[in-house]
Amino acid sequence: MKRWLPLLATLLLAAACTGSTQYSDALPxxxxxxxxxxxxxxxxxxxxxxxxxxxxxxVRVAGSNGGKLKTRGRWADFPIRAWHKLTAQNAGGTLTFxxxxxxxxxxxxxxxxxxxxxxxxxxxxxxxxRKMAPGYTTYSRIGIYxxxxxxxxxxxxxxSTLTPGQCMGCHTANATDPSxxxxxxxxxxxxxxxxxxGRREWLTTKTDSTIGNVAYTYWHPDGRxxxxxxxxxxQCFWTGDQRTIEVFDLASDVVVMDMEDHSLIVDPRFTxxxxxxxxxxxxxxxxxxxxxxxxxxxxxxxxxxxxxxLVCASFDAENGxxxxxxxxxxxxxxxxxxxxxxxxxxGRWLMYNLADFSVFPIDHKEADLWLMDLxxxxxxxxxxxxxxxxxxxxxxxxxxxxFLFSSRRDDGLYVQVYLASIDADGHCTxxxxxxxxxxxxxxxxxxxxxxxxxxxxxxxxxxxxxTYEAVFxxxxxxxxxx
Amino acid sequence: xxxxxxxxxxxxxxxxxxLLLGTATFAFWMWLYPQDLSYQEQNxxxxxxxxxxxxxxxLPGGLxxxxxxxxxxxxxxxxxxxLIMASMAMLLQRAVWRMGRTNYLVSFIPSLLLxxxxxxxxxxxxxxxxxxxxxxxxxxxxxxxxxxxxxxxxGWWLIGPMIxxxxxxxxxxxxxxxxxxxxxxxxASIFPASGRTYQSSVASKGxxxxxxxxxxxxxxxxxxxxxxxxxxxxxxLFGLNYYRLVETLPALQWIIPAATLLCILAxxxxxxxxxxxxAGTMMALLLAVGTFFGVxxxxxxxxxxxxxxxxxxxxxxxxxxxxxxxKYQPQNPVSACSVNFCLFTQGQLETRLTDFYQCGTxxxxxxSIRDNMSDITSAELLWMMGMPNxxxxxxxxxxxxxxxxxxxxxxxxxxxxxxxxxxWYERAIRYLDxxxxxxxxxKWARGQKALIQDEARVAADPVYAWIRNVRFQDDFIxxxxxxxxxxxxxxxxxxxxxxxxxxxxxxxxxKQMEDKE
Numbered sequence: 001m002k003r004w005l006p007l008l009a010t011l012l013l014a015a016a017c018t019g020s021t022q023y024s025d026a027l028p029x030x031x032x033x034x035x036x037x038x039x040x041x042x043x044x045x046x047x048x049x050x051x052x053x054x055x056x057x058x059v060r061v062a063g064s065n066g067g068k069l070k071t072r073g074r075w076a077d078f079p080i081r082a083w084h085k086l087t088a089q090n091a092g093g094t095l096t097f098x099x100x101x102x103x104x105x106x107x108x109x110x111x112x113x114x115x116x117x118x119x120x121x122x123x124x125x126x127x128x129x130r131k132m133a134p135g136y137t138t139y140s141r142i143g144i145y146x147x148x149x150x151x152x153x154x155x156x157x158x159x160s161t162l163t164p165g166q167c168m169g170c171h172t173a174n175a176t177d178p179s180x181x182x183x184x185x186x187x188x189x190x191x192x193x194x195x196x197x198g199r200r201e202w203l204t205t206k207t208d209s210t211i212g213n214v215a216y217t218y219w220h221p222d223g224r225x226x227x228x229x230x231x232x233x234x235q236c237f238w239t240g241d242q243r244t245i246e247v248f249d250l251a252s253d254v255v256v257m258d259m260e261d262h263s264l265i266v267d268p269r270f271t272x273x274x275x276x277x278x279x280x281x282x283x284x285x286x287x288x289x290x291x292x293x294x295x296x297x298x299x300x301x302x303x304x305x306x307x308x309x310l311v312c313a314s315f316d317a318e319n320g321x322x323x324x325x326x327x328x329x330x331x332x333x334x335x336x337x338x339x340x341x342x343x344x345x346x347g348r349w350l351m352y353n354l355a356d357f358s359v360f361p362i363d364h365k366e367a368d369l370w371l372m373d374l375x376x377x378x379x380x381x382x383x384x385x386x387x388x389x390x391x392x393x394x395x396x397x398x399x400x401x402x403f404l405f406s407s408r409r410d411d412g413l414y415v416q417v418y419l420a421s422i423d424a425d426g427h428c429t430x431x432x433x434x435x436x437x438x439x440x441x442x443x444x445x446x447x448x449x450x451x452x453x454x455x456x457x458x459x460x461x462x463x464x465x466x467t468y469e470a471v472f473x474x475x476x477x478x479x480x481x482x
Numbered sequence: 483x484x485x486x487x488x489x490x491x492x493x494x495x496x497x498x499x500x501l502l503l504g505t506a507t508f509a510f511w512m513w514l515y516p517q518d519l520s521y522q523e524q525n526x527x528x529x530x531x532x533x534x535x536x537x538x539x540x541l542p543g544g545l546x547x548x549x550x551x552x553x554x555x556x557x558x559x560x561x562x563x564x565l566i567m568a569s570m571a572m573l574l575q576r577a578v579w580r581m582g583r584t585n586y587l588v589s590f591i592p593s594l595l596l597x598x599x600x601x602x603x604x605x606x607x608x609x610x611x612x613x614x615x616x617x618x619x620x621x622x623x624x625x626x627x628x629x630x631x632x633x634x635x636x637g638w639w640l641i642g643p644m645i646x647x648x649x650x651x652x653x654x655x656x657x658x659x660x661x662x663x664x665x666x667x668x669x670a671s672i673f674p675a676s677g678r679t680y681q682s683s684v685a686s687k688g689x690x691x692x693x694x695x696x697x698x699x700x701x702x703x704x705x706x707x708x709x710x711x712x713x714x715x716x717x718x719l720f721g722l723n724y725y726r727l728v729e730t731l732p733a734l735q736w737i738i739p740a741a742t743l744l745c746i747l748a749x750x751x752x753x754x755x756x757x758x759x760x761a762g763t764m765m766a767l768l769l770a771v772g773t774f775f776g777v778x779x780x781x782x783x784x785x786x787x788x789x790x791x792x793x794x795x796x797x798x799x800x801x802x803x804x805x806x807x808x809k810y811q812p813q814n815p816v817s818a819c820s821v822n823f824c825l826f827t828q829g830q831l832e833t834r835l836t837d838f839y840q841c842g843t844x845x846x847x848x849x850s851i852r853d854n855m856s857d858i859t860s861a862e863l864l865w866m867m868g869m870p871n872x873x874x875x876x877x878x879x880x881x882x883x884x885x886x887x888x889x890x891x892x893x894x895x896x897x898x899x900x901x902x903x904x905x906w907y908e909r910a911i912r913y914l915d916x917x918x919x920x921x922x923x924x925k926w927a928r929g930q931k932a933l934i935q936d937e938a939r940v941a942a943d944p945v946y947a948w949i950r951n952v953r954f955q956d957d958f959i960x961x962x963x964x965x966x967x968x969x970x971x972x973x974x975x976x977x978x979x980x981x982x983x984x985x986x987x988x989x990x991x992x993k994q995m996e997d998k999e
Contacts, residue, residue, distance in 0.1 A: 136875045138852050138882040143712075159712040161887075164728035237875055239968075240957030241904040244871055300959050411908035444912060445533070447889070465707070468714040 021100070021107045028099040028110035030076075031440050035113040038421055038429035040122035040402065041087040042150050045078035046115065046432065049440035054101035061086065063117075064093035075438055080151055092119035116429070118421050120401040124149070124455045127404060127417065127434070128157065128171050128178075134413055134449035136245065137235060141448075144171045144183060146460050149419075152437045157462045158183075163471045166190065170452040171460075172226075174219035175284070175345050176398040178460040182226070184215055189471050194259065195462065196223070201262075204476040205230075209266050211251055218281045220256075222317055227256045227280035227289055236300040247360035248303050252278040254291050258320055263482045267322050270313075276306065278359055281341050282315065289315045289322065290341040290350070292359055294332065304357050307332035310341055320482065329372070329379065339367075340393055343374065344400035349426065350374055351394050351403065354381070362392040362406070362415065369394060369405055371426060384428040385420050395454040404453050405431070415449035500572050503590060507571040507597065512564035515786060517793035519563035521603050524796075524892040525726065525854060525884050528555040529919040542710055543608065543642025546615060547723040550607035551888075558922040570610055571597065577617040578742065581651075582749025587765045589749055592617075592742040594773045599734040601780030603789065606886070609724040612644035613739060620746065623648035624655055630694060635701045639709075642721045647739050649698050651746060653691045726886045784812035791820035792858055796892070800824040811839045818845030820859045822988065831984050835991060842996040843989050849962045850876065854883040854890075861896065867981050868952035868972050872960060874900035889916075891923045898930060903949050907934045952979045966990065 027035055030048040039046065050057050059076045061069040067086045071078050076099075086095065095115045100107050126149045132142040143159035160168055169184030182194040190213060192203040205214040205228070214228030232250040253271035255264045270277050273296070280291040292308035299306070309330050314323030331338045331354060339359040341352045350372040353361040361367030368386040372379045385391070387409035394405035401422060406415045410433075420431035434450075436442040511519055528534070528551040538548040557563035571593040579589035596610050619637060626633050630652070637645035706718030713722055720731055755761040787810065794803045803824040811817055821838045822845060825831045839845075848860040861876035874897060881893035894913050901910035910930070917927035933939050940946050955975055960968065966989040972982035 133878075133882055135878040135882060137850060138879040140882045140884055141887040156712055161728075162712045162714065164714075236959045236961070237871055238957055239869070239871055239954040239960055241906075241953075242957060244874065246959060300961070303959065411912065412906060413909045414912070441533075444915065447912075447916075464711045 021109055024108050024110050026111060027113050028101065030099070032433040032443070034115060034432055036115070036430050037432040038116040038118050039087065039419075039432060040118050040120065040421070041091040042084050043087065043122065044149060044151055044435040045080055045083040046435050047075060047077050047437060047439055049075040049438070050099075050101045052440075054103045056102035058100040058102075058107075060098040062096045062098075063090035064096070065090045075440070077437070084150070087117050090117045091121075093117055118429070120421055120423075121399070122149070122397055122402045122419075122421075123399070124176060124397050125458045126150070126456055127453050128173070128456050128460060129417060129453040130168060130170065130451040131448040132451060133447055134415060136237075139167065142168050144168060146456060147434070148459075149434070152435070157460050158464065158467065162464055162468055163187075163189070166471065169215055170217070171454070172217045172219065173454060173456055173460075174223055175221060176396075176455045176457045178456050178458055180219060180223055181460065182217060184213065184217075185471060186213075186215075189474055191471065191476055192217075196259070198461065200470070202470055202476050203262065203479055205255075205257065205264065205479045207264060207266075207479055207481050209481045210255060210264065210271070211253060214255065214257065216279055220282050220315075220317060221284060221286045224260055225256055225258055225282075225315075225317065225320065227254060227282060227291070229254050229278040229280055229291070231278060234299070236303065243363065243365065245363045246300065246303055246358065247363060248299050248306065248358060249276055249278065250299065251296070252276045254278065254280050254289075256280075256289070256315070256320060256322070257479065258482065261480075262477050263480045265320050265322065266481050269325060270322065276308070276359075278308070279340055281343060283312075283343050284345050284347045286317050287314060288312050290328065290343065292338050292341065293325070294337070294359070306359075307335065307337040307357050308339060308359050310338040310352060342395055344396045344403075345398065346400040348374060348400065349422070351382075351396075353392060353394075360392075362390055362408070365390055365408075365412075367392060371422075371428075373426060382428050385418065385431045393452050397455045398457045402455075403428075404455065406450060406453055407431075410443065413449075414443070414446070415451065416443065417450045417453045499586075499590075500575055503575055503593060504568040504572040507593075508564045508568035510564075510597065511567045512560060515781070516560040516564070517786060517789040518600070518603055519557040519560055519567075520793040520796065521789050521855075522554050522607065523557035523563070524890050525888060526551050526554055527889040527891045527894065527916070527920055527923075528552055529916065530921070531919050534919070541722055542639050542705060542718065543612065543644075543721055543723045545640035546612035546642060546644070547606075547608045550609075550611040550723075553611070554607050555921055567600075570614060574610070574614050574617060577614065577620075578745050578749060581617070581620055581746045582751075585749045585751060585753050587762060587769065588745050590769055591745045592738065594769060594776070595734070595738045595741055597773060598776035598780050599732075599738060601777060601782070602732060602734075603785065604726040604730075605732075605735075606724060606726055608642075609644075609721070609735070612641040612721070612724065613647075613742065615641045616644040616647040616739070617742060617746070619645070620648040620651050623652040626652070631697065634694075634698055635705065638701050638705055642723065643702065643719060644721065644724075644739060646698065646702075647743055649694065650743060653694055654747070656691050723886070726884070728885055783810075784814060784817075787812050788814065788817050788820070789855070791817060791824075792855070795820060795823065795859060795862070800827040804828065804830075807838055813839055813841075815841050815844045815848055816856050816859070819848050819863075822846055823859050823863050826863070826981065826984060831988050835988055840992060840995065843966075843992045846985060846988055846992055847965055850879060852879065852883050854880055854885070863981075863985075865896070865900075865949065867969070867985065868949055868954070868976075868979060869960075869968070870900045870903045870949055870953060874904075891917060891920055895923060895926065898927075899945075902930065902934055902940065903946050903953075910934060952976045952982075966993070 029051055034046045034048055057076050058072040063086055067089045069078060069082050069086050097113050100109045126147045128146045130144050132139050141160055144157045145154055146157055147154040163185060166185040166187035166189055171183045172181060174180040180196045182192060184192045192205050194201045206212050210230055212230045212232055215231045217226050217228040219226045229252055231252045234248055234250055236246050238244055254277040255266050257264050276294045276296050278292050280289055282289055290312045293311045294306050294308040297305045309332050310328040311325050312328050313325045329338055336354050337357045339353045339361050341350055343350045352370050353367050354370045355361045355364040355367035367390045369382045369391045370379055371382050387407060389409040389412055391405055391407045394403055396403050402419060404417055404419045407418050408415055410416055417434040418431035421429045535548055538544040553566050556566060575589050575593045578592055599605055702719060706715055710718035724735060791803050807821045818839055818841050825834055848857055851857055857876040857880055861873045865873040877893045877896040881890050894917055898910045898913040914927040914931050917923040966986055969982040969986040972979050
């Protein structure tokens with residue numbers, strides 16, 4: 001039967017292309033919008049849906065370097081192996097899509113569109129993210145997941161069902177390497193879990209000299225240190241119909257943790273009361289610590305006056321000392337606010353968010369991604385990927401030629417993960433949303449947002465056995481202050 | 483042989499007493515505690531989709547969970563809820579009775595214990611569903627022989643650890659029959675009635691007791707480790723979907739299956755009463771009295787009264803709330819908030835405020851509380867007053883506070899409505915599409931989807947038009963501590979918003995009372 005399938009498909013296409021088929025000059029309205037995007041070879045198939053009034057779809061894909069692929073059904077659902085073969089064959093070339101949709105019994109053939117296959121590989125295993133309801137103060141289910149970006153396979157790393165009552169913080173690997181990662185649990189049995197080469201440590205990073213546990217973290221490339229900010233986070237709510245939530249820190253400080261002896265570097269210049277310090281990130285050579293710094297105001301009353309600059313300080317990894325703070329981007333002078341600085345792992349670029357105020361761009365419609373050329377200091381908004389909605393958290397692939405970011409562009413509320421590539425000159429490509437088997441069904445029915453996404457070079461190995469006992473035993477390694 | 487001789491006449495009476503149990507259970511839920519049914523219904527959202535079924539079946543106990551949610555959606559109508567509860571009580575009693583047929587009144591005990599246990603509103607219907615299924619499976623397990631190898635894991639997967647009941651029963655039956663064979667003594671058997679039926683199948687070919695118990699332990703332990711690895715082992719072993727709250731294992735959760743097992747065994751014991759009528763009457767009386775006191779002990783009055791206020795407000799029966807509160811009012815902020823809201827709806831907030839229990843300004847509008855109940859009335863009144871964003875926050879948090887992670891048709895309706903009033907139609911459609919897959923919210927969802935296709939219709943909708951008209955004209959940050967000022971702003975913006983004015987005045991009075999205290 002299998003050998004007759006191509007013939008049947010051809011006959012169907014032939015039938016579709018004659019007689020009752022009408023031709024449209026318009027591009028098909030597909031969900032997600034994959035028209036003109038650039039993808040890496042070997043990515044999961046870019047399945048898509050036509051609008052709901054089309055009950056059948058037929059798609060033919062032809063590669064510029066050869067190879068063909070056809071699919072039909074209720075939505076465009078490409079077989080994984082054939083898709084991988086086609087994209088590998090056309091790396092550096094294009095894929096041309098011929099789309100026919102059936103509506104009210106009549107087929108329409110739309111204008112062909114093109115998808116670019118990058119010659120820059122994306123070899124990382126996948127991505128990690130936290131899934132949670134995009135809302136207010138309470139979450140019934142929250143979890144950290146890993147997704148193989150070459151297939152549709154997603155699996156939980158840890159879900160809140162295993163640690164009931166504890167809110168789950170961000171998962172942070174060391175430059176996409178999952179052999180060293182951490183995440184933070186908030187709640188009565190809160191702790192920071194650090195797993196290094198399979199060995200786990202449950203830490204309490206709150207000390208008498210600090211205002212709380214470390215929340216937002218970033219590994220030093222040598223793996224001995226990590227920088228973190230301590231953020232007692234609060235929320236308040238707007239009355240209008242343009243925005244709902246404002247997230248802010250009551251205070252915030254930046255510290256550096258030495259994992260060799262579990263001690264914290266608490267430098268008074270980085271833990272001031274009059275200023276808020278947050279979102280630290282090490283440069284790939286480990287010699288510079290970037291973070292955001294703003295003048296503190298009474299909150300929530302003057303929350304819209306808090307604007308963060310991007311600053312940096314030198315870091316000596318030998319003895320763990322921090323240098324003087326220098327301003328890199330004085331955004332506050334321009335009435336803007338920087339958040340989430342993320343240097344690329346090749347040291348070429350620094351990506352960050354820019355919003356009107358605050359350090360939580362996810363609730364700011366105007367928040368965009370910006371790029372800084374670290375060799376020249378020039379900055380620019382990444383118009384190729386920005387949208388009228390919020391772009392927020394972002395991270396680099398291990399080869400620094402791809403990046404991902406979260407965006408609310410789909411419906412203004414639910415956050416999705418987008419991927420895009422960047423070339424040696426800093427030109428970025430049109431981003432594509434993380435592929436799903438049935439994208440419309442998946443994204444439209446989910447009540448979860450994808451938070452703090454990051455690439456992971458390999459699969460995260462986290463065994464849940466013993467986790468519940470470890471969390472609820474409250475046995476922790478207490479961090480000290482150097 | 484007395485009990486066998488009397489069986490015929492007794493069997494004629496059986497349906498009458500079973501029907502009596504059903505009638506009493508129906509009346510119990512229909513008129514005494516209908517609010518519990520409403521509470522169950524509003525803490526889940528059953529969807530007629532394959533993915534919903536698949537999601538439920540992906541965890542041990544999933545079929546019982548899915549079936550229970552299917553049934554609970556009908557609790558939307560209280561008569562249907564009461565009917566379902568009554569039917570389940572009768573089915574359970576009959577199922578227990580069928581296992582022995584010698585000690586009739588004992589077969590009522592599991593149903594009555596369930597009635598007592600359901601006084602805890604966090605007990606999910608999947609618990610009685612699993613119990614009923616497990617008793618129904620007992621004959622199958624007794625006959626299953628080597629088929630128990632696959633029946634045990636399948637049963638565990640479909641109804642959860644409750645499957646232990648038929649497993650233990652079959653093990654006990656085997657032991658009993660073997661003992662009988664060994665001792666050639668009729669009195670040694672605890673299955674005299676069933677022995678005739680099961681003896682050949684139970685005692686001969688098939689798994690013996692120890693391997694069954696070992697296999698069960700392996701299935702339970704490794705099943706929990708492998709397929710419920712994102713849950714604490716204890717939860718996976720005692721049932722993931724029997725109780726709404728996490729980290730809680732009420733004693734009755736394991737006592738009832740144990741009692742059911744004992745009842746099944748008791749139903750097999752030969753009984754000889756000198757005065758059967760008197761013994762039967764005494765036992766019936768004992769069961770009735772025991773159930774009465776059991777219900778009194780487990781049905782916390784304040785909790786159920788507060789739930790009743792919410793149920794009545796949901797059905798806009800405001801005067802009934804006031805009538806109940808005149809007789810008895812729980813001393814908690816949620817009840818105060820509900821009663822004050824009903825006073826407002828009857829135009830009595832000013833005149834009768836001090837006639838009822840008050841606890842300061844939080845008894846007027848509650849602050850954000852992380853549970854699935856407290857803020858419902860506050861969300862509703864703030865919606866009517868013109869604060870849709872706080873309503874959205876409360877409705878969202880109410881839904882997310884359902885501890886077993888389920889969604890709620892009632893809360894999702896409000897979330898969708900808040901999005902519509904803000905003009906966020908794309909977001910609203912997501913919720914409306916989900917609600918469209920439900921039975922009781924489908925019509926509303928379709929109506930709203932049609933409505934938002936035409937902005938003019940939304941603008942003309944009396945509810946949305948009112949809220950858009952009275953809501954804040956400026957965008958600023960809300961603060962619960964300045965809620966009275968926000969009410970004043972609303973009234974000053976629109977003098978037709980007399981609700982804001984009345985609540986403002988009540989707030990000031992309650993604040994003064996608080997200050998005096």
